[in-house]
Amino acid sequence: MAVSTSPAAPHRVTWHSHYALFMLAVIYIFNYIDRLVISILIEPIKLEFGISDTQIGLLSGVAFAIFYTLFGFPFGRLADRIGRKPVIALACIAWSAMTMLCGIATSFAMLLLFRIGVAVGEAGGTAPSVAMVSELYPPEQRSRALSVFLMGPSLGAVFGLGLGGWIAETYGWRTAFLVIGAPGVLIGLIFLLTVRSPRIAAPARSAAGAQDENWRSTLRALFETPAFMLVVAAGTLAAVMGYAIGTWNPSFLIRSHGLTMQQAGLLVGIGGGVASTIATLMCGAITDRMVAKDPGWQLIIPIIACVITVPLGLAFYLWPAGVAFHIGSLPVPEAYLFYLGFCFTAIWWSVPCFGAISHLFPPHRLAQATAIFVMAMTLLGVGLGPIIVGGLSDLMNPSLGQEALRYALAASVLLYLLTAACLLAALPRYRRKLQATTPPPANAAVARA
Template sequence: MHANTPAAPTWRSHWALALAALAYVCNYVDRLLMSILIEPVKAEFGVSDTEIGLLSGLVFGLFYSLAGLPLGRLADRVGPVPVIAGSAIAFSGITMLCGLAGSFGALLAARIGVAIAEAGGMAPSVALISQLYPARQRSRALAAFMMGPSLGAIVGLAAGGWVAHHYGWRMAFILVGAPGVLIGALMWLTVNNRKPEVQAAAQQEGWGASLSAIVRTAGFRWILASVALAAISGYAVGTWNPSFLIRSHDLTMQEAGLLAGLGGGLMSFAGTIACGWATDRLVRRDAGWQIGTALLGTAASVPFALGYFLWPAGTLVQLGSLAIPEAFVLYLGFAFFGVWWSVPCIGAVSHLFPAGRVAQATSVLAGVMTLCGIGAGPLIAGSLSDAFAATQGAEALRYALASSVSLLALTCCTLALALPRYRRARTSLQTSLQGC
């Protein structure tokens, strides 16, 4: 257990967790909003799928990763609350500016600003949760926090698609970006900040030495590899799924946003909660289940993912004017199990490192996840779509996404390699902390 971690959380713990989770929801709303706006942005600025993949992917991921390391180290030194709150206010304000972009270059510059600001969200929040919740309850607390992507998909895709359909893509950026400013201000004013207890030697430790020690930790590199592979698949689907429904299943932008956001978001929400609950219960028997639950869930997601993208077009049921595709049933299964890698892998960081390194270690993981996921996932899928277009025509995106989700099979392999190493490293850390 980390120093000063309470034996039982209080209402103040839950309030802080709620605000951090809401800030993370806004983080993902602002991040995912671009995916439902791909088609109107392409039409206005006349850009290709590869250029859209660059905008929503590589450029965003690169700047997020570069900013995450210093912001994570800052949170380990000054405390997580001001970093989380300042991040929420900044990325929400810059998202609103995206709606004023007069050119593709201006939109690209604004998205770089969003990426830098969002880098101060996840890693300090994991450090805050590690301060507030004991190890036996931490996976459930992290699951509540990690509902951000699921709820962000519901709001960003469903609400964003509705606003864009009725008022245009620029107004979608402006309206969806606004709530995060209020949430950041509330956190700044109402949540008590606590600096982690850092040993004197660690205080004097240089940036390079600290980072080297984190990366050398047994099992951490295999967790990083697992997160990288899973994120490439996850972000490729998250970015391009609405366009896939539009192109291959003849849905409108509003209908695609509703299905991908509401249907997929609710199932991801349920999967996140189920994963957190299962992980906390199973870890009581064996610490290795922190990685084992991620392995089982990811393995279960693969057939659902491939089936969804390769299933031919066809209507399952007609709800008014909305024709729900047959393949969408498979997407719901993928949405449930496809998130099972995230909570256990992120939670593993809080068990592998002492309090003064949690935010920095999480920022390394978040940087890899973002650079490979947001940075490479949409770009790889977009480039494959352009490459397949010569032979597959309008169905090119279908095969590009099926290729992208195939990487989840490799994720299962790296998780299997991480499991025994993680178990040994956790035991070693607990032994060293007891000896202090």
């Protein structure tokens, strides 16, 4: 059975499509650079402002998540109504400027305020971008196109952690914010001036009632789709773990394996980022190929990956300290070898889940559906992931000392099993939804007439 898609047929794929995808991918990379750079700067920020791990969890998690969530759906709805391009461009400029302002913060409260500004800006980026990618490419190429776009978190880790750690250690954490944030302002302007918006067939817009449907009707249609809600739950659980490890991995390597800030940034950013990037591209290609045979593979692939991820994550966090080898003067812990495998499998839920949502809804609801998905991941993922691990670390610190963070992270890995369970529950509902929305073959329609 072929994959069911929204009724809108994307326009013909040209070099303009590829250029737009390239620019969207670059913007998403900087989205994650600006989001993740704070994780490599945790230790010097704690030292300067005298704050706890729980407060760091608030700074990098809860505050960011609340404001991202508040603005996510309105920006998604705005993008569905006026177009994706202006929302994406202005959002990129806004969050990049706020990242730069983080570098001039003179207190924890001021830094928190600027991070909230980053969150508001980034709320207008992801959902409209996913919707735009889905309109640029036909369904049979969509997972591959989304995999190019969704390299953002992986490459963002490479540059945000690797480059951010080097800048912070060489010039200070404030300079890291300034240098990391500046390019996004220029990239947002280039995107606004040079990228063509995809043209969606008029029948798809008018027949769907894009201009007339109010937000309550849209939300009701989204929430009454069980497959969608279970995919949202799965993505949220995976995001709790993802944001927890993204925030705390550098500190884990510093505390439990004796690395410096720069060394931890290089290992987590470059090694983990490259492994995740390769995995994301492979996932997109394999998903498109398998879904062409059976659309259920859209969810089966992330189920398998989540189950494999758990033992790799536990091995990484629980393996005792010890150096496997050196790359020049850089010590590589033995546990890091498990980390590379962990990074490779842990990302395989992302592309299929975003792709599944693009097949469930028509264009006039797609950015809003994606916004709900991203909002849930951010509110609970960004909001709870860092602060849960930080709180567990503080709780266990009296008895375990610096090793408390190790066990807090190991416990959170088990969330991938719950992610797999949600996707398994979504699978039959997803199949039924696709069957219900797949138009009948032309000869069948004639026979019934």
